[in-house]
Amino acid sequence: MIMDDGSSVTIGNKTTINGAEFWVTEGKDITVGEGYMFVKNIKLITGDTHAIFQNGKRLNKGGSISISNHVWIGANAKIMKGIVMLLGSIIGNASLVTKVLEEENAIYVGTLTKLIKNNICWYRDKKYRLLDAL
Numbered sequence: 001m002i003m004d005d006g007s008s009v010t011i012g013n014k015t016t017i018n019g020a021e022f023w024v025t026e027g028k029d030i031t032v033g034e035g036y037m038f039v040k041n042i043k044l045i046t047g048d049t050h051a052i053f054q055n056g057k058r059l060n061k062g063g064s065i066s067i068s069n070h071v072w073i074g075a076n077a078k079i080m081k082g083i084v085m086l087l088g089s090i091i092g093n094a095s096l097v098t099k100v101l102e103e104e105n106a107i108y109v110g111t112l113t114k115l116i117k118n119n120i121c122w123y124r125d126k127k128y129r130l131l132d133a134l
Helices: 128-132
Strands: 007-009 022-025 029-032 042-045 065-066 107-109 114-117
Touching: 007 022, 022 029
Parallel strands: 007 029, 022 042, 029 065
Antiparallel strands: 107 114
16 A cells, blocks of 8 residues: 555445555545455556646646445456446456446446446345346
């Protein structure tokens, strides 16, 4: 974890983290809700670590990351500054999330993350076998 003064990380209960890097800079924060699941090699980055200016104006300001309850992020995903993820979201393996995700209970994938399914739910355990039988 890399964390500047004035930055914070808050992680809710019943959260599984199997491998993640937190780069929390520029006085920004990372907030993770409850029941969250990181698969492996996840990166959460609140800033670019180096400022870029044009005509005296900063182009790449940092932004806090807010992840709601019951979110599952696949292996090798990167979550960039200013992101908000809503309840029940799934982020596919190797996805790059660079914008606010606007739907709850949805699957997002890709280098420029896009919505591929909505109105979904996911379970941490194997109870899905019971659902398949219905």
